[in-house]
Amino acid sequence: MKTDRATQIAAVDTQRCVGCGYCLLSCPHDAMAMADALVVVHESCTACWICLRHCPTEALSRADRGDHHADRNAC
Numbered sequence: 001m002k003t004d005r006a007t008q009i010a011a012v013d014t015q016r017c018v019g020c021g022y023c024l025l026s027c028p029h030d031a032m033a034m035a036d037a038l039v040v041v042h043e044s045c046t047a048c049w050i051c052l053r054h055c056p057t058e059a060l061s062r063a064d065r066g067d068h069h070a071d072r073n074a075c
């Protein structure tokens with residue numbers, strides 16, 4: 001799938017995230033942080049999707065930047 005860095009961002013499903021931090025360690029762009037034992041994704045995310053491959057609970061997904069605040073953990 002073609003990556004659209006301008007319109008997409010990684011998003012965290014707060015119901016699935018267990019706060020293990022594996023995604024933070026995998027992110028090459030320092031675009032993730034922990035807040036209240038859950039991961040948040042910063043707007044600096046480049047949509048490289050590396051973190052998606054490291055999450056053991058499949059809590060990360062691709063989202064449109066415009067609506068990722070609605071039901072996903074992001075900042």
Ligand code: SF4
Nearest residue numbers: 027045046048049051
């Ligand atoms: S998609 Fe890439 S840049 Fe964005 S949070 Fe995941 S690893 Fe970091």
Ligand code: SF4
Nearest residue numbers: 017018020021023055
């Ligand atoms: S790897 Fe998945 S479960 Fe672990 S902190 Fe990141 S989003 Fe949460």
